[in-house]
Amino acid sequence: MSSLDRWRPLAQDGLLAGVMAVLVSVIVFTTPSAGALDLVAVLAGSLALVAWRRAPLVPLLVSTACMLAVAAHVQPGPVAAYPVMVAVFAAVRVGHRLAAALAVVVFLSGVLAVNLPGDDGTFQAIQDTGLLVGWFVAAGVVATVTRHRQAYLEEVEQRAAEAERTREEAALRRAGEERLRIARELHDSLTHSISIIKVQAGVAVHVARKRGEDVPPALLAIQEASGDAIRELRATLEVLRDTGGSDGSDGEAQASGLDRLDDLVERARSTGLPATVTISGTRRELPADVDRAAYRIVQEALTNVSRHAGGAAATVCIAYADEELVVQVDDDGKADPDAPPVPGTGLLGMRERVAALGGRLRAEPRPEGGFTVRAELPLGEPS
Template sequence: MRGDIDRRTLLDTAAAAAVGAAVVTAACLASSPDALDVLLLVAGSMALSAHRRSPLAVLVVTTLCMSGYAVHAHPGSWVALPVVVAVHAAARNGYRAQAVGAGAAFLVGYSVVLLVSVPGVQDTVERMLLLLGWFLCAGVTGLIDKNWQAYLRQTERRALDAERTREETALRRAGEERLRIARELHDSLTHSISIVKLQAGVAVHLARKRGTEVEPALLAIQEASGEAMRELRSTLEVLRTDVVDPRTGLDRMDELAGRARAAGVELAVEVEGDVRALPADVDGAAYRIVQEALTNVARHADRAGTSVRLTYADTALVVAVDDDGPCLPGDRVTPGTGLTGMRERVTALGGTLETAPRARGGFSVRAELPLVPRQVTG
């Protein structure tokens, strides 16, 4: 943007210098201008370099300078060139009445000069008609340029609106697709897994009732179907939550902790530091990290005792989730979809994530999400 402004200023100055050189050359060819004449010509022409910033001031300065030169030196019609350019600039910037007034004032003054200095009314009328045509063309082209610039701005705005609409439509369609997938999974897959789980449970119950040994494969089916149901419900919850409430944040921490406790997790939540409003992306990422960590505790840590600690520092939000599960130091943990998604969220915000077994057993998740430092007011 700064480069565009400098380039425009340079071009405007060069154009004004070209106009000034043209009128000074014409004055030198017509007569021998004195210092005052040269000063008026240069001032009236170089003022055109500021026509973008101050079109009205340029119109006034140029009209006065060229009118003064016309009264003093009685030049030809070329003296109107800087005024014509100033009228065009004023009309292009929306000052139509001022442009008409300045053009009319210059024409009246110059016509008086011609009547005094040039013999013959016909020559004066011809010159005035020629200048009138110049000024009309300047005003019309200025209005055309103004309308063209407005059209370009409107076209650009429409393009931006269309792009924004396409993005919103894409997000809406993605949300609708997630809801459709959630409904399909719930209506078909959930039913089938429930039947498998129910049948396996009935078979195990009958075997034990008869006093016969339960087949290990049957127990594996019962356990696997239960695990599949839990994972499927968690997936459906994520699909529906992302659609229904995209503004999920730490304000729903109590609700999340309640669900974890209802699932059998012994959970303790601690908050340290000065609690304050967080950016939406950081707030949502922190909630998802805690949610995924608690989900992993319920799935893989046998609902072991867990602590969640949120630390509000000056430049970061630290989220730590530690459990007392069966994971031992040195155990190799293969990152699944949950841990991978967690790391992607943290990396996208420029933070750091540490996931590893604890020294005294269990598993630890620690995420540091950067924040803008607070300003201290006196």
């Protein structure tokens, strides 16, 4: 809440009290018997209304006493009841009905007692008092309606907040259940299949070595890649099963990062892909999400080179700067700038990762031939 919002109610209350003080003072001083003490009483009874929101019993007491004194001495008519009506409204509005009723009884009794002794004015006094009774009743009714309306609005707001909280909890629960279902499916299907691939590759490597034969590099690459796949899949499953609100950064950071770049490139070489790595700038610890995204971008780019640019060579460049990390993978394949490939799931995933970090991604054929993937990932403040 701004300072203006905090001071606005006080300014409004002050304006109300000031207008009331001016109005009652003008009318009171048109009577011949008004004096300085009457002015003081009018000002005190009116200006006390400044506190009608924060301490309604205070203006109720002060206004009733002061305006009763003015009515008894000056007898200005119904105008003396104006500040008392506002104070009664304020008291009933916050639930002080008994105090407000006592103030009304005291004020009206005093006014009636002062005006009744004169025989000529008895009927007029009773008539004025009856009018004041109607005004006070109206003030009490309006205050009661306002109180009930405010309670209703607060209840509606509370119900809306409760409904929103319930919807959020239900959405989180459904998301957690879906994550557990995905984790079970991955564990029951993908983990089993990859485990079989790893075991079969290991058996083949063992048999080849036992026979004294050279183990094919592709077979070794399959064995190593399947082991890495199982390790990363298990880390992913741990993240999916962590339904307590984790974003998965810890599990996935343990699974992959640029510290495993050499293994990644070596595995690509073992499949027959000529690949080189160039690192520039001062290496430093990276934020977990940036480190993970950089690894995944290189991994996906090398996979695409192996699948779509057979016989091409790849160059991986990692550039550390103060404010960003640049990851670029180029190949010298036969990609045509005039016929860019249709983006698949891999490129879409890269774009989503880079966009989530607020970075920029360029993936397109190079003018001199081949394909380039360049990601600029912001680092924030140096760690």
